[in-house]
Amino acid sequence: MGFRDQPRHSGIFLDFDGTISDIAPTPGGAVLHPRAAEILPRLARHYPLCILSGRRAADVASLVGLPRIHYVGVHGMEWLEGDEPRLDPEVLPYLPALDRARAEIREVLPGLPGVNLEDKVASLTLHFREAPRSEEQAVRLAEGLALRLGLRARRGRRSVEIRPPVEIDKGTVIIRLARGWKLRRALFAGDDLTDVDGFRGLRYLMREGGFEGVAVAVLSGETPVELEAVADLTVQGPEGLIDLLTGLLLD
Template sequence: MGLLTESAANNNHGLLDSYTTWLEEHPSALDSFEDMIAVAEGKKLVLFLDYDGTLSPIVNDPEKAFMSEAMRAAVREVAYLFPTAIVSGRCIDKVNGFVKLDNVVYAGSHGMDIWTPTGSLKYEDEGQQTKSIDEQGNKVVKFQPAQEFLPTVKEIIQVMEQKIKTFEGAMVEDNRFCVSVHYRNVNEKEVDTLKEMVHSTMKAYPNFRINGGKMVMEIKPSINWNKGRALEYLLDTFGFTSSSDFLPLYIGDDTTDEDAFEVIRGLRRGFPIIVSSVPRNTKASYSLRDPDEVMDFMVRLAKWKKAKSTA
C-alpha cells in the first residue's frame, strides 16, 4: 500500500471511529424505532420536516433540488396520518413547488413565512397575521413577522447580485424574507474573499444578521424568530399548545434546525432528529444518515400508525 493510500485509509478509519462514537450519543432513529414508538404510545405525533438535505439531496444547483416521487409518496402518507409541516429556508412558493402536496402546512424563509388554514389565537393581536386566498382558492392565514423588512431584503438582493459577479459559480437566491448567497460552485481559493465581501457589504444593514449553512450564507432580519419559534407557532395552530398528549418529531440537517431541536428539548418531549453522515455538534437526540433513511423512517412510521388503527 502506498503512503498516500495508507494515509487515506487511516483517515477514513479515524472518521469511521469518530462517527461510531458520535452514534452512541445520537443513535440511529431507524435502529431506535421500537424504543421511540414505545414512548409514542397513547400520544399524538406531530411531524416537522426540513426540505433541502432532508427530503431532497443537496445538489450543486439549488433550483434543481427535486424530491423523488417515492419521497413525495412517503410524505403524503405520513401527512394523512399525522399533522405535518415542512419548515424550510426556501421561500414558501419555492418549497411548495418542490413538494407539491396539499395535505401539509408550509413554513418558508426559516419560519418567517407560515401559511396555515386557521392561524394562531396567541398571535392574533400582533398584526403579523393576515387572511388571504391561495392559488387553489383556499382560505389561508399568513404569519409574516418580518414583513417590514421586505423592501430592504429586495435592496440587499440587488446589491449582492452585482457584488457576486466577480465570483464565478456564486449565486444569490431570493427567499422572500431572507437572502441566500450560495458558494458551493465557487473556486475554493475564492470562498474566503466572497465571505469577506458579504460581511463587509452587510455592515450597511445593521438590522440583519448572517448565519452559515451548507456552502451558503443566510442573510436574515435580526428579529427574535427562527425555526424553533416557528415550531411553537405551528404547534399552536395544530391545537397542541395546551395539550399534554402530543410529541413533536422534527427532522432536519442544517444549523438552522438546531433552534427547533432546542425547543423540543425544552419541552422535554418529542424527538429531535438530525440528518447527517458525519459527526456534528447538535442538540438532536437521534440521527438519520441521509434522505433515503429519512424516507425509510417515514415509511415505518406510517406502517406503525396504520397497523395501530386497524388493530
C-alpha cells in the first residue's frame, strides 16, 4: 500500500520558500513555482495537504493562493481559522518579551544596513541575505536579546530568528495533524534547518508504529548538511520536488 492507494490517509506536508518557490533575494520577492501552482490543487483534491512555513500563515496562504490547503505559519506557532490567524496559546506569555525585542531591534536596525526585520508577531526574523557582512552583528544581536529576554535565537538560511522557548516546531505540527487526520503515511519536503524538525516528527510517528514517513530534502547550493544527512530522499530544487509530487497525481 502506498500514497496513491490510500490518498485520504496519506498526508503531504511542504515547506514554502526554496521548496515550492525558488529562493528570492528578499522574503517579499518569493512566488509559488508555476508548476506547483498547477499540481497542488490536483493533489489537494485527494490528499490532505499542508503548507508548513516559517512565514506568517496568512502571508504563505496569500502567496500560494489555493483553496483546500491547510496553512500553518511561524514554524507551527500560528495557523488560520477561516481567514483569521490563531496563535498557539503556549506562545501568548512571551508576547511582551517579543514586544521588547522588537522595539530594541528597531532602534539598532539603522546601524545594520541591508538587514531586514520580518515581524511575525510570534517571532522576529532578521534577514541578512543582502548584507552578508552584517551577519555576525545580526546574529550577536539576536542571541543577546534572546538571552536577556528569556527567548530563543535560532539560525536559518541567511537569517536568524528570535522566538519563544516553546516546544513547537514543524515536527510537533506534523505529529498533531497526522494524528488528527488519521494518517498512515506522510511526506514532508523542506530545504532548511527548521525542516529537520519536520523530519524528526516523521521519525517519531514511525517509531510509534504503523506509520510510513518520507523525508525529502530539496537541494540547492545552500543546503545545510544537517538536512541532507537525515533525509530519506533528495531532489534537486523545487523542480525536482515537483517531479516527485507529479508521480502522486491521481487524475
